[in-house]
Amino acid sequence: MTDPLEGLTRIGIDEISYKKGHKSLVVVVNHDTGKLVWAAPGRDKATVHAFFEALGPQRSAAITRVSADGASWIARVVAQRAPGARQCTDPFHVVSWATDALDGVRREVWNRARHVPGGQRQHRHGPRGPENESAGDARDLKHARYALWKNPEDLTRRQAARLAWIEKTHPYLYRAWLLKEGIRVIFQLKGQPATAKAALGKWLQWAARCRIPQFVELGKTIRRHRPGIEAALEYRLSNGLIESVNTKIRAITRMAFGFHHPSALIGLAMLALGGLRPALPGR
Numbered sequence: 001m002t003d004p005l006e007g008l009t010r011i012g013i014d015e016i017s018y019k020k021g022h023k024s025l026v027v028v029v030n031h032d033t034g035k036l037v038w039a040a041p042g043r044d045k046a047t048v049h050a051f052f053e054a055l056g057p058q059r060s061a062a063i064t065r066v067s068a069d070g071a072s073w074i075a076r077v078v079a080q081r082a083p084g085a086r087q088c089t090d091p092f093h094v095v096s097w098a099t100d101a102l103d104g105v106r107r108e109v110w111n112r113a114r115h116v117p118g119g120q121r122q123h124r125h126g127p128r129g130p131e132n133e134s135a136g137d138a139r140d141l142k143h144a145r146y147a148l149w150k151n152p153e154d155l156t157r158r159q160a161a162r163l164a165w166i167e168k169t170h171p172y173l174y175r176a177w178l179l180k181e182g183i184r185v186i187f188q189l190k191g192q193p194a195t196a197k198a199a200l201g202k203w204l205q206w207a208a209r210c211r212i213p214q215f216v217e218l219g220k221t222i223r224r225h226r227p228g229i230e231a232a233l234e235y236r237l238s239n240g241l242i243e244s245v246n247t248k249i250r251a252i253t254r255m256a257f258g259f260h261h262p263s264a265l266i267g268l269a270m271l272a273l274g275g276l277r278p279a280l281p282g283r
Contacts, residue, residue, distance in 0.1 A: 014246060015043045018259075024041070025039050029245050036270060043073075066086070067087075070093055070225050075228070097218055106141065106173060109170060143162070148180075172212070207222075245273055
């Protein structure tokens with residue numbers, strides 16, 4: 001039986017919840033083969049250390065790329081145990097951070113609109129803040145979530161009309177949407193790492209002066225993760241593959257109607273997704 005940890009150079013590390021009550025697995029996938037190579041219960045630095053213990057110093061030194069979601073409990077262990085590896089921050093998670101920031105702005109504008117009597121004029125929120133936000137807007141803002149979240153090319157006609165309404169009536173919220181879209185577009189510049197990195201630098205300048213607290217804070221977060229984001233742009237590496245593996249692990253969990261112990265789930269996952277072929281008696 002071959003060793004799934006042999007010959008690893010590019011890996012993805014992520015965690016997946018397999019049971020209620022914060023029960024999680026750390027999973028590791030080989031980007032070159034697409035196979036699950038290791039899994040263990042936990043969601044902390046000790047679990048990631050356990051993977052590198054199994055890998056050993058020599059094979060850890062051979063790791064050149066590691067994709068992850070930017071969690072510090074993964075990044076710090078990788079930096080310690082595989083210092084020669086470039087860490088790539090998963091683009092999907094970066095866009096998710098921007099979407100969360102946008103939704104925070106939407107809730108802020110919605111809450112303000114709920115408490116303003118209909119027809120009254122709301123005070124300006126800074127030099128370029130939202131105007132004319134009334135209680136009559138609250139329902140429309142509440143249902144604008146999907147119009148703001150979805151990619152523009154995927155909007156229905158009704159959602160596109162709602163976004164156009166936001167552009168005209170709530171410029172503060174619309175600027176937040178533009179900032180979210182700016183991040184998404186950066187990751188669409190496939191095969192153009194220099195252009196994408198330059199665009200990221202311009203976006204950070206924009207976020208720093210946008211006067212939208214949620215995006216000012218997001219800009220600071222992205223600056224901290226900038227080396228990993230730029231590595232993902234350069235090497236075009238994401239956690240898309242590992243998310244696919246996680247989806248299949250969830251399917252295994254549903255088909256088995258749960259597990260008394262995670263070792264059973266890990267065993268089935270390694271058989272189904274890791275390519276393990278143990279010798280059977282009499283074969």
